[in-house]
Structures are given as structure tokens and as C-alpha cells.
Amino acid sequence: xxxxxxxxxxxxxxxxxxxxxxxxxxxxxxxxxxxxxxxxxxxxxxxxxxxxxxxxxxxxxxxxxxxxxxxxxxxxxxxxxxxxxxxxxxxxxxxxxxxxxxxxxxxxxxxxxxxxxx
Numbered sequence: 670x671x672x673x674x675x676x677x678x679x680x681x682x683x684x685x686x687x688x689x690x691x692x693x694x695x696x697x698x699x700x701x702x703x704x705x706x707x708x709x710x711x712x713x714x715x716x717x718x719x720x721x722x723x724x725x726x727x728x729x730x731x732x733x734x735x736x737x738x739x740x741x742x743x744x745x746x747x748x749x750x751x752x753x754x755x756x757x758x759x760x761x762x763x764x765x766x767x768x769x770x771x772x773x774x775x776x777x778x779x780x781x782x783x784x785x786x787x
Contacts, residue, residue: 671704676742684738691737696720700734700741711769717743718770722763731764750784 677700679685691697699713709717720734721743727735732744747764750771754760765771768784 673701673704676700676704676745678740678742679738680735680740681738688737688739691739694736696734696736696741700743703743703746709766714766714770715774718765718774722774731762752784
């Protein structure tokens with residue numbers, strides 16, 4: 670079985686992957702649950718998806734969430750999707766556990782997305 674250290678890395682100076690605040694954070698607990706081979710509920714997947722989207726804006730490609738200066742890599746459990754927004758000639762790549770997180774959580778001006786697994 671994999672170990673947490675394979676999926677956790679500091680990206681800010683002085684950040685520690687064993688910080689008490691990080692270890693007790695919800696996003697860390699959800700990553701640990703996956704590493705331990707457990708399933709996430711739909712609500713937990715949505716929580717992770719929001720963390721991935723927020724971190725993507727500043728820190729990467731959308732496969733990792735951030736907390737306490739540490740990157741939490743969920744890429745092992747994610748699929749890549751090409752999302753086309755209706756009424757616009759605009760495409761984006763999102764990483765998610767499945768299509769449902771994107772459909773439920775990706776609010777756009779048009780409000781509708783078409784998802785094609787890449």
C-alpha cells in the first residue's frame with residue numbers, strides 16, 4: 670500500500686508535511702482515506718474537486734490541492750476531462766473523479782458543460 674509521503678510535498682519555504690494543522694485538515698484526511706484504499710462519498714469528492722479548482726488557479730495543473738504551504742497530489746485517482754462550454758468557443762481541461770463533480774460544481778456563464786473524457 671502507498672504511503673502518504675508519496676502524495677504530499679511542501680512548496681513554500683518552511684512548510685512541513687507533518688504540520689499539525691495540515692494533518693487535521695479535511696483535505697488531508699480525504700487524501701489519507703484514498704491512500705488507505707477507502708472510497709469517498711459524493712460530498713467528499715465535491716470537496717476535493719473545489720480544492721483542486723482553487724489550487725489550479727495559482728499552483729498547477731489541477732491534480733493537487735494545497736493547504737498550509739503543502740501540495741496534496743490526488744492525480745492517482747483522477748481522470749482528465751475536456752470541458753466545452755455551450756454558447757462559447759471555450760474549452761478547459763479539468764481533473765475529477767468522474768463527470769458528476771464537474772456537472773455539479775462547475776458554474777459557468779452558460780451554466781451547462783459538455784464533458785468528453787480525454
